[in-house]
Amino acid sequence: MEVIFQRTKGLLDVPTHYCPGCTHGIIHRLVGETLEELNVIDKTVGVAPVGCSVLAYNYFACDMFEAAHGRAPAVATGIKRSHPDSVVFTYQGDGDLAAIGTAEIVHAATRGENITTIFVNNCIYGMTGGQMAPTTLPGQVTETTPYGRDVKQAGYPIRVSEMLSTLSGAAYVERVSVDSVPNILKAKKAIKKAFELQLQGAGFTMIEVLSICPTNWGLSPLEALKWLRDNMIPYYPLGVKKDITAGEAK
Amino acid sequence: MPDKVLMKGNEAIGEAAIHAGCQCFFGYPITPQTEVAAYMSRRMPKIGRVFLQAESEIAAINMVYGAAGSGVRAMTSSSSPGISLKQEGISYIAGAELPCVIVNIVRGGPGLGGIQPAQSDYFQATKGGGHGDYRLVVLAPSSVQEMVDLVQDAFDIADKYRNPVMVMGDGMLGQMMEPVEFKERKPAQLPSKDEWKADGLKGRKEHHVINSLYLKPEELENQNLKMQKKYAKIKNNEVRYEMYNCEKDVDFVLVAYGTISRICKNAIKLLAEEGINVGLIRPITLWPFPEKAFEEVIDKTKYGFMSVELSCGQMVEDVKLASNGRKPVYFYGRTGGMVPSPNEIADAVKRNIGGAK
Ligand SMILES: Cc1ncc(C[n+]2csc(CCOP(=O)(O)OP(=O)(O)O)c2C)c(N)n1
Ligand code: SF4
Numbered sequence: 001m002e003v004i005f006q007r008t009k010g011l012l013d014v015p016t017h018y019c020p021g022c023t024h025g026i027i028h029r030l031v032g033e034t035l036e037e038l039n040v041i042d043k044t045v046g047v048a049p050v051g052c053s054v055l056a057y058n059y060f061a062c063d064m065f066e067a068a069h070g071r072a073p074a075v076a077t078g079i080k081r082s083h084p085d086s087v088v089f090t091y092q093g094d095g096d097l098a099a100i101g102t103a104e105i106v107h108a109a110t111r112g113e114n115i116t117t118i119f120v121n122n123c124i125y126g127m128t129g130g131q132m133a134p135t136t137l138p139g140q141v142t143e144t145t146p147y148g149r150d151v152k153q154a155g156y157p158i159r160v161s162e163m164l165s166t167l168s169g170a171a172y173v174e175r176v177s178v179d180s181v182p183n184i185l186k187a188k189k190a191i192k193k194a195f196e197l198q199l200q201g202a203g204f205t206m207i208e209v210l211s212i213c214p215t216n217w218g219l220s221p222l223e224a225l226k227w228l229r230d231n232m233i234p235y236y237p238l239g240v241k242k243d244i245t246a247g248e249a250k
Numbered sequence: 251m252p253d254k255v256l257m258k259g260n261e262a263i264g265e266a267a268i269h270a271g272c273q274c275f276f277g278y279p280i281t282p283q284t285e286v287a288a289y290m291s292r293r294m295p296k297i298g299r300v301f302l303q304a305e306s307e308i309a310a311i312n313m314v315y316g317a318a319g320s321g322v323r324a325m326t327s328s329s330s331p332g333i334s335l336k337q338e339g340i341s342y343i344a345g346a347e348l349p350c351v352i353v354n355i356v357r358g359g360p361g362l363g364g365i366q367p368a369q370s371d372y373f374q375a376t377k378g379g380g381h382g383d384y385r386l387v388v389l390a391p392s393s394v395q396e397m398v399d400l401v402q403d404a405f406d407i408a409d410k411y412r413n414p415v416m417v418m419g420d421g422m423l424g425q426m427m428e429p430v431e432f433k434e435r436k437p438a439q440l441p442s443k444d445e446w447k448a449d450g451l452k453g454r455k456e457h458h459v460i461n462s463l464y465l466k467p468e469e470l471e472n473q474n475l476k477m478q479k480k481y482a483k484i485k486n487n488e489v490r491y492e493m494y495n496c497e498k499d500v501d502f503v504l505v506a507y508g509t510i511s512r513i514c515k516n517a518i519k520l521l522a523e524e525g526i527n528v529g530l531i532r533p534i535t536l537w538p539f540p541e542k543a544f545e546e547v548i549d550k551t552k553y554g555f556m557s558v559e560l561s562c563g564q565m566v567e568d569v570k571l572a573s574n575g576r577k578p579v580y581f582y583g584r585t586g587g588m589v590p591s592p593n594e595i596a597d598a599v600k601r602n603i604g605g606a607k
Contacts, residue, residue: 012457041451042450042451042452042453043450043451043452044450045320045448045449045450047316054463057459057461058459060457061451061457062450062451062457063448063449063450063451063457063458063459064448064457064458064459064460064461065315065316065319065448065459065460065461066346066459066460066461066462066463067312067315067342068312068315068338068339068342071308071309071312071315071339074304074308074309074310074312074313074315074316075312075313075315075316075319076316077302077309077313077316078274078276078312078313078314078315078316078317078318078319078320078324079316079317079319079320079448079449080316081274081300081302081313081317082273082274082300082316082317082320082321082322082324082449083320083449083450086320086449086450087450103305103306103308103309104305104308104309104312106305107304107305107309
């Protein structure tokens, strides 16, 4: 019998704890496939955040760290500087990366730290039960914005990819989405390119992945995917925000 | 025999760390320890090692977490306000049982406080500082030479127990220049890091995880109990202290660490001229606290003990626990960067032994 689909070697054969329909699992798979295809599982060290993906250290097959909330880019810096030949990535949610960990991600990017960040933007704090995130959309109802996010009171959502793409140390920054098969394929391409650039020593690379949180959005997975398309993509336009290799002969 | 060189305390810290094989230094400027970072920035790149100025003390300690977890010797240094910021990271490092060295060149507090020498971070260093049931080994040198020796020991102790070690000096020690010697040290027998370090599988079957999260209460309790066993071992093996002028019967015993212990020794000389015989216990490990030093003099000291500190009275609580009600315990301290003279300390002694009569 021909095997046409199997578990990637980049992920361990263990059940994950994610809610049904959550797209964290897809994103894990894309990273795992990338590590396998680039044949770097053996020399990769990943850093898990505090957030729903806190247990990612149990899922990825490579060596892993669990970082304090927001500090993954600093932890990754310590690993990469000690072992420049290793492949180092962080996997972070929007609260982790764009609120409590803003300083760490900005400075890792501006130093051109040769690491890859997988930034999962789901417009909400998933793990703590659905509070406002720095990426929560204007008007979006969460546990701590029960009347909808009022930008006069709570400020505006951060477009992290656009912000980081202004930094000279950032080599490659792209925003992708996992709401549909074509977008998942594009996301995979972007993630793979980011890791390839890290292998070439290009500097800081980040892929922002628009992701759903059906549980805390109070929607079914299908409704959540539609909500992502209708609300997130207009505010967070997909595409390459920075690519130092753009224009280079392919 | 190696030559003696004249070095500033803070620079000696850097050189000692280099001698100890520190591969990575992560720092952030703050008076009065900035020279450590400046020294490392000059030396580390020249010998193919890592110096990085982090964006904050929080980032610096987390870089240490990354480096230490990947199996290399790493250090950070700071002063009081910066050490406060590092507490989160220190707790994670303790929880993940990673070896590393943290230097605190203490200045006066609370808040922004001042930039003059102090010892007011004793509670923070010895009683926790960050969240959770953990302990740092805390080493307190009293001279630049001892700083050099203890920084090197700190790396060995950290590796031996997989535990963060703090070297705590006051601002005076960081700034003073003294002759030092980098002695030939025979390499310590230390456990291999291959069992746990996360630096890439490189052919290994099981992946390694550096972590302090245990969601199941029984697992977290077990992890804590395992750490407590380690702390008990450290208490057994690593206590260090100096006894000064305690051979004969003594009227009174001072307890002081760091540079203030040197001023106490001068006070003791002044008192001896007046026929008052005073000894000194100088804790070198602040944690584990040298309780057994007190057993050596508890029956001898006529009027008890006096803790002398550059704080409003922190170590005195441990002195009371060590004395355990058997002899009176007094306190004398100056704070905010004020440093007492030998005469002030001698007067305080006379007041207290007068009061005890
Ligand atoms: C210092 C600290 N503050 C707060 C928390 C509580 N906390 C855990 S996860 C989380 C938010 C995570 O949200 P996000 O990064 O968006 O990831 P998601 O759960 O949505 O994947 C918070 C605030 C913590 N663990 N540590
Ligand atoms: S709470 Fe949301 S982000 Fe977290 S696992 Fe569930 S669906 Fe996914």
